[in-house]
Amino acid sequence: MFLQNFLVALPLFCIIGLGYVFARFKVVSIEIGNALSKFSFTVIIPILLFRLMSDLPKLPAPNWLIGVAFFGSCFIVFAIGYFIGRKFLHLDRDGQTIFGMAGVFSNNIQLGVPLAISLLGKESLPSIAVIFSLNGFLMWTLATIAIELGRNKNPSLLKTFIKGTSATIRNPIVIGIVLGAVWGLTRLTLPAPAQKAVDLLANSAAPIALFAVGVGLTQYRITSNLRITSAVTILKLGVQPFVVMVLCHLIGLNLEETIAACLLACLPVGVNVYIMSQEFHTMQGETANALLITTALASFTVPMTLTIFGLT
Template identity: 30%
Template structure:
């Protein structure tokens, strides 16, 4: 069995174990919520902090990596929006949710452990560089498009204005532990921060358990979300997420002539299933929650097969 196949099966098995623990009542739903909060608020921010603190930016900012990945985001978001509005006749707000769902990959809970397992520390750093702007960019775009959608659907409330929008956006960013971990790691790297031994051991102890706990907690959360209807449109968004987005990133990586490892991480990262942030954004704006929930639940198990496919494809195209 090729190593990457074993890694992918191992990672998705942890998700299944978490799902099973919730489904058979071995752990209460509150336990899953507590694990998820710990992972997102403590363990994963420390993992990102540690990774970026040790990063080497000798070659400058990864514009090629960001360009390839976000071309995939833009194309998939647009097609997801158009598909829901024109094919299924939904309003503009549902179209924004569809765009987010089709393009907002689960780079944190699933992407970090998977990329680290397949491509090692160098791959983990490359994915961390995508994550460092991923949430910022997609949150900003989703907030702007929802303002547009509210006016388009004729249900707009008073606009917060540029100052109000900026305050809300910055407040949400700085209250997100993942963003804080990224920022502190980048600042520490720039100023040459060296942690004392005791601090290093503390960070390592938390960061090292982030991956398995994230996968287990993700499995438990999938049990809570489930399939909430809208199966056909969710299936369309799942197809866009798992197949179109990585294909677009693959083409962009070839056109930009990205280094082999950079290209592989970008494509496999783009192949991750829809993340919970799509549901959180839908819930925040009180529209499309069931569509986002179903697409996330549907795309995650199917990602076992699509991830195997895309890892195999990039190993051939870019070399392994």
């Protein structure tokens, strides 16, 4: 089972490695990688999700309890990380927040979408769409509230919630999901030229997004503070998948939903955590380390975790 999962995931991680090698040898520049990443996030991945979600009426209705399992694990592991950061790593409150977020904020879009489709098929789409549509909003809101609570004894939680909701509504990923679902409900079909254009762009989403991830990784270097990085890696690649699996079983999700939730929990640290560290001026080096190391390890840990959990 491990070999089967590994061989399915390996080509995707090879594309990441290819992007890394091309950037390291200056065949492509960081600016090109950033442009590809922006293009994948704002154009081709939303179009891919639009195409997939337009088939939603043909698929089983999503079980929204998968969101309870996945985001429940995020809150639990975040609390564990926050405690470890304070008690054992002696981080300040901002550092504790970023450390906790690194343990739960996955690279769901650039890596999660291609992996889920390759390993699980489009039948998993209703389940993963629930997580994709809420992930950015909930994680950024959680981080912002935690930072404000640490800095300000009377934070404006309502203002933070409104700001997070506004950002979610304008998120291209959410727009692609919503428009695709609405279009699917109409039972209409696109004109042939438009459908062909959608197909061409959607088919390019996975390789472009993954190549951009590889290029982007060259911006980060292994530095000191490997103790913190190692703790993040254990939380992200080990503890969170385990907590998700336990919650899935407690809630009573079926096998397909459990696999989808665990797969997304197995993913490496997302670049949003590094953006958070820059936004709040803390843990930049440690977060960059975690992003690089967890992405490199994920090619082995993702199929290994699914196999250990008996999820195939």
